[in-house]
Amino acid sequence: MTNASELFPQKRVTRLPGGYMGRILRVNLTTGSTKDENLPEEPLLRRFLGGQALATYILLGELPLQAKPYGTESKVVMMTGPITGTGFTPGGTKVTAVYLSPLTNYSLGRGASSGFWAVYLKAAGYDGIIIEGAAAKPTYLFINDGKAEFRDASRVWGKGARETEDLLKQEVGIKDAKVMCIGPAGEHLVHGAMLVNDYNNNAAHSGGAVFGSKKLKAIVVYGTARPRIHDRDKLIDAGQRWRKTLDVYSVDHRKSVGYARQLEALPNLNFRSTLIADHSRGFDQNRVVQRPCFQCARLCPWHVEIGEGPFRGKIGHFNGGAEWMDTFWNLGVKGNATLYLAERINDLGIECSHFAFGAGVMFEAWEKGLLGPEDTDGLRLEWGNVEVIDRLLDMAARREGKWGNLLAEGPVEVAQAIGGDAPKWIVHTKKGTPAMHDWRPHFGQMLRELVASGGMKPQGGGTANPPPDLKYREQWGPLDRDDPAGWPWSNVLAEQYRQFCGLTGGCWFAQMHLKPDGLNSIVDSLNATTGWNFTLDEGLVAGHRSVILQSIFGTQRGWIADHDWQNVGPRFLEPVPDGKYKGFTIAKWLPEMVYEYYRLSGRHEKSGRPFMDTLSRLGLEEFKEWAQRD
Amino acid sequence: MSEKYGSLIPTGRLLDGKPRTILFDASKCIGCRQCVHACKDWHDHPRTSVYELSSTNWITMEPPVLEGLSPLWGRNSCMHCEFPMCAAVCPVEAITKYEEGPVVISQEICIGCEYCIYACPWGVITKNDLTHKAAKCTMCSDRVSEDKNPFCVQACPVGALDFGLAEAISAKARKGAEENGGYLYGDKEAGGTQLLYVLKEKKGDYGVRPVGLERYPQHKIPLGLMLKDLFTLRCGFAGKIRALYLAVIHPKRLIYRYWPWRGVA
Ligand code: SF4
Ligand code: SF4
Ligand code: SF4
DSSP states (O other): OOOHHHHSOSSOOSOOOTTOOSEEEEEETTTTEEEEEEOOOHHHHHHHOSHHHHHHHHHHHHSOTTOOTTSTTOOEEEEOOTTTTOSSSTTOOOEEEEEEOTTTSSSEEEEEEOSSHHHHHHHTTOSEEEEESOOSSOEEEEEETTEEEEEEOTTTTTOOHHHHHHHHHHHHTOTTOEEEEOOHHHHTTOTTBOEEETTTEEEOSSHHHHHHHTTEEEEEEEOOOOOOOSOHHHHHHHHHHHHHHOOOOOTGGGGSOTHHHHHTOOOBTTTTBOOOOSTTTTGGGSEEEEOOOTTOTTOOOEEEEOOSGGGTTOEEEEOSSOHHHHHHHTTTOOTTHHHHHHHHHHHHTBOHHHHHHHHHHHHHHHHTTSSOTTTTTTOOOOTTOHHHHHHHHHHHHTTOHHHHHHHHHOHHHHHHHHOTTGGGGOOOBTTBOOOSSOOTTOHHHHHHHHHSSSSSOOSOOOOSSOOGGGTTTOOOOOOOTTOOTTHHHHHHHHHHHHHHHHHTTOOTTSOOTTSTTTTHHHHHHHHHHHOOOOOHHHHHHHHHHHHHHHHHHHHHTTOOTTHHHHSBOHHHHSOOOSSTTTTOOGGGGTTHHHHHHHHHTTBOTTTOOBOHHHHHHHTOGGGGGGSOOO | OHHHHTTSSOEEOSSSOOOEEEEEETTTOOOOOHHHHHHHHHTTOOOOOSSSOBTTBOOEEESOSOTTOOSOOEEESOOOBSSOHHHHHOTTOOEEEETTSOEEEOTTTOOOOOHHHHHOTTOOOEEOTTTOOEEOOOTTHHHHTTTOOOHHHHHOTTSOEEEEEHHHHHHHHHHHHHHTTOEEESSSGGGOBSEEEEEOSOGGGGTOOOOOSSSSOOOOBOHHHHHHHHHSSTTOHHHHHHHHHHHHHOGGGGHHHHOTTTTBO
16 A cells, blocks of 8 residues: 555656646644645546545555544545536536544445535645544634635534534635535534535535544635646537436426335335325425536525425425435425425434434334333424424434434434334444435345445446446346346446546436436546546446445455345335335345345455455555455 | 618627527526536636626626525626627727627727726626736627537526527517516617516516616716826827727717717716
8 A cells, every 4th residue: 555655746747637636635633734735646546536436545545444433543535536626517516525434433434525615625726635633622624725724613613504604604704615514413423414515415424423523613615726627628528418418307306205206115104114195295385496516407406495384484405315305204294394304404414314214213112112201301202293303303413312312323222222122123234324215125226225335325226227328338138126137237337337427526416327428428528627538448447446445445444245234224124015016125135136246346245355356457456465365 | 780880889790790699588597607607617717706797707696695595586797788888988999799799808909998897887897907908708709600609508507598599589588578477678778788688577686787778878987087098107008009099090989988978977
């Protein structure tokens, strides 16, 4: 493994490819120091590109093996990619943060976010940030046109994400500044705390808690620089092609139950029913305004002004998915109260599923008589009780009382505290919680959730047909949703091209692999930006490399592939309780499906360690000590 | 063109001489400012503030609040007047009205006298702090001359912007206004412009100015500024010579510049 001084050259000897700003900011909160590092040399950049892979590679080199997620030795590495902020591609909006996950204590935590923040980090002159140490007092980092300084955050400590954003913009006196911050949940080390930026965007999966452990409330960025582009005309052309592939969200979609409709399953009463009923009642009276990320025409983020009922006039800021709605539907809430609560959870900065599955177990325990008012300080945990849920959100975000503290810990701890059968009702993977949807009716999505790093939003989700752009090499016909054959390979591939998209600095929600040109336009965007000559195949290899780095990080800290199917909340593996896919479960095919996935991705099926020839193929020989030996 | 302008302003042709118009349909606009960033991207401007017009930010979306947070949005950029006051007052003829629509300030010729900044009824010209020259939206004349649409137009993710031959756009705008009970803005203001807005609520709600209907509208260039430009080093010696020379060969063009009731304040 290259050490830091070799990785970040004093003086670059190779060309800085287009798209990059050329610098990484290293900040140490303990000492209050900041330092500019030169970006690695071109060959290394071409290997890891940016985003998760480059960030993980840096983290692997710098994070001690015995580091604790919240220890001062813990680090967060945040990276954009070359197409982030170029302006000519629809999805060039991404920043990815990696760290040791406090949910699993042994796997890679990753939070990725879009919006505007990443664009302005580059405008401020940096491709990424390495965050070290821990501050003694609440602090925020202000990066203004190439200059970084720490500032006192006591004024915003304790405040929600929205207010923090507004106040910090005022405080730095720059209206165009962009804020990434944590809410109270991050401050109180709620293990599932998020990073929140630009109102509508969240980087979930614990990054907020790690920020909190460092007393880092926010990073405010502003600058006016733009990355140099290798071939602007070609980039404009590739970006416009990419844009044509986008599946544009409509306003009407925001007045429906959203993603549950595509999945044909909506989480009800702690994953005990999947039926879609009148959940979105009243949504038709809301005023919805789409608020796209920087230069992206997919129109994921949206604002809502609730138009009826007790929450009339309340405002909410959301992004593409519908995790926040599924969260409260899972607790029996319907109608616009869902959106009200969804705004609250985002403002507090708690990852939806972390709360949804913890509270879900509590509510189920109440229903089944395992918990009563004497256990809950009088809180009546009745399904759909908006007031109680509202209260629990505050308690969880600030670790108030016994239950607030347990919710902050996670669903496993909640269930253990309740005892009895409660541990059977949990949904989790390796103690992290999957993205908040009911994925159970679907092979591709379930497999991807299981093999993810644990509570980290994974990036597979194989498709029934090969993406049109891969038809030249992939032959499978429609995969059968009742037959596991083919799904692991589909997932391996999906993970690779999604990872690749992220490494370029592109948003994988804007990556439309099912449309012709959906992948090639991204490859061409990368090439036009950087001056490289990637093929799609090489792009997939880069994605694969990133997946392997992620798993090496786990291997180093005690993760094995068997945990993927063994350490899973039982409810997640129960057969679909009702609806169109009643009775379906991936459990029938475990562990074989997980094993096959690992074999196909060049790793040992039980240990998850990469084989030596996988490492050689990916140019990762330097990690040979973590390879599978036989 | 010369009949229309009676040689009051410099004119030119980029492509085929057919007038074109940008359409802004406020009922569709979501205030995302992708047009604003697209303009910066095309013209390679730094990411300076999107909230105010500057030499590196040629459009603003009003009101100046965070994207998505206002129910109504108005576009604020050069209207590409049919009778551009900015061009009429320019002493060095740095501003040209092209037949296809664009009103363009030549950065080479501009001497930074600021007359146009005062003359523009929409107040959309700003001065570049470094070069001291006037700058504004060009209607992407470089793209128009290649028969492409302005970059902001192609960027709009919801089709609130459109571009095309003037008659077609005007018909579309009329139809849009009829359908949503709205009205047009820009078709008659200042004698007509090549930006057409479809609005529904009061003009002020979109942050657009109530400009009168007369051609080359009344404006106020401070007398002090004129005297300064004439008698100090400001604007350079070559600039003064050029202004003098043009005043002699195009005396008619002085009418909106120095005629007391039409220009000088
Ligand atoms: S709006 Fe102003 S700058 Fe634009 S053409 Fe008219 S007078 Fe000139
Ligand atoms: S027409 Fe061209 S110069 Fe004018 S605002 Fe649009 S992109 Fe900018
Ligand atoms: S890009 Fe379109 S929708 Fe967005 S602010 Fe501009 S005109 Fe409005």
